[in-house]
Amino acid sequence: MPSENRKNALILSGGGGRGAYHVGVMRFLEEHEWFPDIVAGTSIGAVNGAALASGHNSRSLWALWQRLTTDDVQKTHWNLLEGNYLLDTSPLRNTLQEHGWVNFERLNSAEAAVHLRVTATEINSGQLHVFGNSDDIYPSKMRRENIELNHIIASCSIPIVYPATQLNDTLYWDGATVANTPLGPAIDAGAEEIVVVIMTPWEDDDAGTPELPTPKNILTAASTMLEWALLASFQSDLKMFRRINELVRLQVENARLQATNRLLMAQLRGEELDLEDKDGNGIPDIFEDKFHALPEPIIVAPQKAIPVDRIIRYTRDGHEELFQLGYEDAKRAWRAAGKVVEGEG
Template sequence: MNVEASSAHTALVLCGGGARGAMQVGFYQAIIELGLSFDLVVGSSVGALNGTLIAAGMSPAELSELWQGLRKPDVVSWNWRGLLGETGGFYSFAPLRRLLHEALPVKRFEELKHPLVITTTNLQSGQPCYHERHGVLIEPMIASMSLPGVFPPVWIAGDQHVDGGVTDNVPFDKALDRGAHEILMISCTCCPRDSTALASPLKILLRSFMIALDTKYLCSLQRHRARGIGIQLVRPHFQQPGGLLDFNQTAALIEVGYRETLAAFRNLRSNRVPPRSPLPEGVPS
């Protein structure tokens, strides 16, 4: 595929949600099984991770195997300098960075099989930043997942970049700018009631961030649907989805994403097929 293509008809828009991003694996598996094609991948936060792996050509089975092998120490480690206030976060993505250097089949945007956009937030400008077409992949990918205060910012082109979800967790507008007429997506930020009393500052911060993402997402969805944008959405239902850094429910979350995408999108394939032209008289059907 020509990754320089400037327009796309159908975009996968993959948003944030931490470890709940495992649902995007099941979502990807289902759309492939349903024969639903896409021309562009747009990812923010954990959606940048999955989006990059999908755009690089990783199969649903390969992505599932990668995710099901993940444990928290494979993704994050303590950032002792951060605990001392010397850097901008008390966790580090150093383990994930090492894993991606091994697992990612390509290293640059130009080498991808599908066009990709990664969203980050530029701390200096206060604006979303969209990385596409050219350059290295891992730095913007890590930056897009770097929740402020929890992970240190990533320096890109002289500026500090953090989680894309801060400014544009669901990059509908960027997909539309690239020519998308239809958007396929799954929400990973649903916030079912949690009666557990939260005590640690980190758990309070992560839960609050998830609530903020979900609220922003619902407002953005309503605004774009009011404009008549074709957004095909899976909004999963689950009771205890786990926290942003809880990798103990990966298999169950993949299954939820897969099952609910099949149910939500089962009619999409037939709806996309144009009506057959009438046959001339005398030609058997």
């Protein structure tokens, strides 16, 4: 992939009321001078991503989260005989518009702080749609259009829990329904150094499969099922990412071998073959300065499952706990990636 226009990308998974975890991660990254150029978010990740694109940083966003309550996000949908959902998200609409979370004018202008990508799932086809406020670098199916309130609400429309949201005559559910962690859209936008934030325990395939508590009742059974479902799409995306990386490495090495063979054959014939890109030993180094495999994403995730009821519960104490958890997990992931943590030498 072209190494020009290198961009940092922050990928924010869905998780409802657990979104304060994202902000703790952001705080750690900012303290270590790592700032995203691209933010790809699903569900509450789309909300936090839109806030960043509007010019918020972790401190101003955290101030908003500290004031956020359940009543600011949802209310009971009393007439269950009408509609196919349990909770009404009209309070969230008001919160995002009236309480300073998102500035849609800035988000959709040249002054946007980041390249934003949000996802939603088309109900009738199950197809994931990606919406963005800027063009992708690589060919993709991303829809470049002004991001509006309905795009964010659509990305948050958890099936059964919240009502579907209409965009351009089409109904959408939460993007997490099929892709909770949008790795692909970030790469299409030009990402090279990627930090992925997921709110489900994660261990790489090489380290084994994360273990979740054995379900003891219906609630914990639902929690366990949801955690595995949220991980599935990211596991698939990460495997594809690594396969493409390996293909890039093989293509670059093949090009080097072919060029080296041409150089040696020319020397045997007593000819001079000038190759512009060579390493210190005169061996062709073509493509390596233009194309390279992407670094492994830094994956920030909790070590233990976060209770599923946090998805629809927004409390100050809960936000405080999740913020600190996100900060500490980011520190652990940063250290594991071989990067220097301030204060640790």
